[in-house]
Amino acid sequence: MSMPTLLQSEKGAKIALGLDLQGGLHMLLGVKTEEAIKSKVKSIASSIKFFAQSGDIIIDDFRLDEEVLTFTLLDKDEEKKIDEMLKTISGLEVTKETLHYTLSLNDKEKELIKAYALSQAVETIRNRLDQFGLSEPNVAKQGNDKILVELPGIKTAEDEQRARELIAKAAHLQLMAVDEKKRDRANTMSPIEASQYGDVILSDARGDNIRHILKEIPIIDGSMLTDAKVAFSDMHQPVINFTLNSEGAKIFGDFTANNVGNRLAIVLDNKVYSDPVIRERIGGGSGQISGGFSVKEAHDVAIALRSGALLAPVVLLEKRSIGPSLGADSIHASLTALISGFVLVSAFMLFYYRLAGVVANIALIVNLFLLIAIMALFGATLTLPGMAGIVLTIGMAVDANVIINERIRELLRQGMPMAQAIEHGYENAMSAILDSNITSIITALLLYVYGTGPIKGFAISTIIGISVSMLTAILGTHGIYQFFMPRIEKSKNLSLWFGMKRSH
């Protein structure tokens, strides 16, 4: 069963090589889940604002301060309407002083948002990498706020760069209104001053020196996006066409109808890509992002938009990238160690124990094949420390045979007949072998639980190796002796069978 791995055939279960052996990229990303809470509050703000506008409810002094939202209601008659609307938002904590509202999210909701942001980030990154066309990307949650990304398919620095940018891209699309009254002050106003007017200053995608002053609360949020595709403009420049869902389309239609002549900014990841003047009501809920993308960039941005925005930004906590040439060197080095270790140990066993050594060596070979087969069946990954584990298994597996053979020799020296000595030798050796193997397995298990990445591979190969060795080195060799027992009894040649000096 280990044949598919050894021959590298097309069919059958094979051992997958770890990133350290085949080259690739391993990253541990931290998710800033607290950012997700901020953006959730922001989107609540958007929907309250839209609700108020469509219901002709006048709200004043609408402020967003990190995670707290405040506003004042002007007309007391509208209080009931607003209160009912607020009730539909889950996890919202509302404090009211006469008509001044302060809104924030409760702790339970915050935890939910954090958990959702993490699982959403895992999903999103997985989607993006799948669409990028890499072979077998592995994206998994780790703990409360970490994501493990493993990309074995990466071979060149350029691919790696694109994959990393794709992962990190927030892909947060916002459509925001330009504050027409203060447009000419965009380059002079400070961010603090802008926030007093409920505005925000963002720079242009073409360069940081071009600035735009926009209403802080966006009209439309990326969550209303359903599709994004690369297309080409009249000037043959790559652009991205996006489509909104029905809710987004309605808000977009209403907004454009009411703001003809004003500007609308298309903002991606806090950079303004364009700010066209609205000429007429735009129905159908589709728009376009243009702004000097290269074809590859446009392709990657479209993937990122399609697979959804990251609710929370990610940071790099750990990165290990291994070039394919280093991986090949490591395979070569560890194989050399494996083969020479095997030759050395089996030669020693042969010289020291003669035929008993041959028996032990047969068990050792079977042990190695079984180890490879089991690892392939369980889909285990072979890492460089894993290879070290296999090499170590060679040394440890024959230990059992050494213990057994020494016991047998001891009994033979006392003058016991060979058949009997073999049986008793196995019996006497059993407890020591079991005890020593179990303690080895205890530490290997702990290494698996507390180890990371490649070290887990070491733990797996030693656990399987030691377990299999109990089968092959004890039961297997015992079987061989029993098979040859009639001959052993006849020959009485202690030197040939157990490598003992003739003087005994």
Add this chain to the structure above:
Amino acid sequence: MEFFSQHKIYDFMKVSRFFIITTLSLAIFSIILFFAKGLEYGIDFSGGTIVQLKYEQKAPIDKIRDDLAKDKMFSGALITEFGSPEEVQIRFASTSGNVSEDVGDKVRLLLNETGKFDVRKVDIVGPKVGGELRQKGLMAAVLSMLGIMIYVAIRFEWTFAVASIITLIHDVAITTGALILFHVEMSLDVLAAILTLIGYSINDTIIIYDRIREELKSTKDMDLMHVINISVSKTLSRTILTVLTVFFVVLTLYVFGGEIIHGFSFTMLLGVIIGCYSSIFISAPFLKLLGFSVEEYKNRIALKEKNKIEKVKMRSQYEKGTV
């Protein structure tokens, strides 16, 4: 082939006092060294960045150093040859948390003029992750010793368990001390080696304990010293042979396994020898130091047997309904 005479009983107890004092003070010295000087933690545990390059010709280390100095990020970078004259390793403490920016690209740009090279490896470990890994490593080491102690206590006696743990601590301490002296960096691989040693060096101790237990059952000899001498002598060949086979494979790993796995194989190489020595000279004699008494042990066994027989008797009486 035979290495050891099986009839000779070596007097290990006579020399054990000398060995115990020498190596326990060596172990204590290692522990002091550990706290005074500390291990050299690799980036796995301290956080930092490692970039490994391979040039097509001999690596111009001085030129690399000059060119890297142009960027503040590489200030204090340690640039060393790695395994062969063509390969260099650049190591520095700062890390970049930005996913889309890459140190590899930066190095490629800065070292553009130093010749043709290939960026073979970039490892970045953030300080937070480093701390976590250190904690996990310590946890695994403590738990595996505890696990072994409980197992030995169940299978043998508590004195055996305590003696075996002292032996293990002795092994780990001296190995760690040697790592400090030889300036071997503490990496994940080295930690794995130390944990493997904990599981492995107990093996020979167990072989000896197993023999002592067996000997205690059959012998009428009440002198522990004598029992230990017999047991250690009789198991001497297998203790050394089993270590020898593992030593062979670890040696091949050390010689052929490549630069990356050097830390692992070096630690194993040292540890296997120390573990073998301590099994013979420390683990068994320590039973004597802990006040293990053959007579009490025999009494305990006898009591256990008696209780067992009593129980069987009681049960059969119950079953027959005679009570």
